[in-house]
Amino acid sequence: MRSVAGLTQQRLADLIGCSRMSIQQIELGRLKLSDKMAEKISFHTGIDMNWLLRGDYKAPPVCLRDSQLPYTREMFKRTRAEISRPRSHPLDAGFLEGFLTHTYYQLNAVAETAYRADKIIYFYYQTREFLEELEKQWPPSTQSPVSMDAAQTQKEFRARFEKIRRKKRPSKPLF
Numbered sequence: 001m002r003s004v005a006g007l008t009q010q011r012l013a014d015l016i017g018c019s020r021m022s023i024q025q026i027e028l029g030r031l032k033l034s035d036k037m038a039e040k041i042s043f044h045t046g047i048d049m050n051w052l053l054r055g056d057y058k059a060p061p062v063c064l065r066d067s068q069l070p071y072t073r074e075m076f077k078r079t080r081a082e083i084s085r086p087r088s089h090p091l092d093a094g095f096l097e098g099f100l101t102h103t104y105y106q107l108n109a110v111a112e113t114a115y116r117a118d119k120i121i122y123f124y125y126q127t128r129e130f131l132e133e134l135e136k137q138w139p140p141s142t143q144s145p146v147s148m149d150a151a152q153t154q155k156e157f158r159a160r161f162e163k164i165r166r167k168k169r170p171s172k173p174l175f
Contacts, residue, residue, distance in 0.1 A: 044078030
């Protein structure tokens with residue numbers, strides 16, 4: 001990813017707010033890439049967070065916006081341009097989709113651990129409390145029927161986020 005973007009270890013470290021040594025240790029496999037650091041790298045470079053977390057660096061890197069597209073230096077430049085001069089908000093629909101997908105994975109992984117430890121009721125309680133706090137801050141704007149199909153929900157909200165993003169886009173593209 002660094003070579004495609006044309007980044008040195010120091011420049012990547014500066015972008016995400018860590019030491020060059022941390023980047024070096026991750027690249028050498030001596031330090032595990034945390035979810036939080038992967039999220040920062042993804043946000044600042046435009047690389048797909050899931051690609052980073054898989055750790056299969058022999059697989060070609062893919063874009064945050066569309067994991068079917070290869071990650072390119074142009075995508076890195078666009079990402080940096082949007083961060084320095086956002087056309088709407090840096091956390092655009094593609095980033096949100098990736099973040100929500102990863103959050104869904106994390107919730108499942110933690111629920112599994114709670115279930116094994118016979119703490120699933122407490123997990124459920126804490127999750128409900130957390131979501132209620134979020135809803136107090138940002139009440140849901142939709143009253144759509146709740147789907148129990150995660151893929152269907154993702155598809156529905158992908159379209160909604162994209163519609164919102166298009167409305168926020170200025171009439172004249174930045175590049």
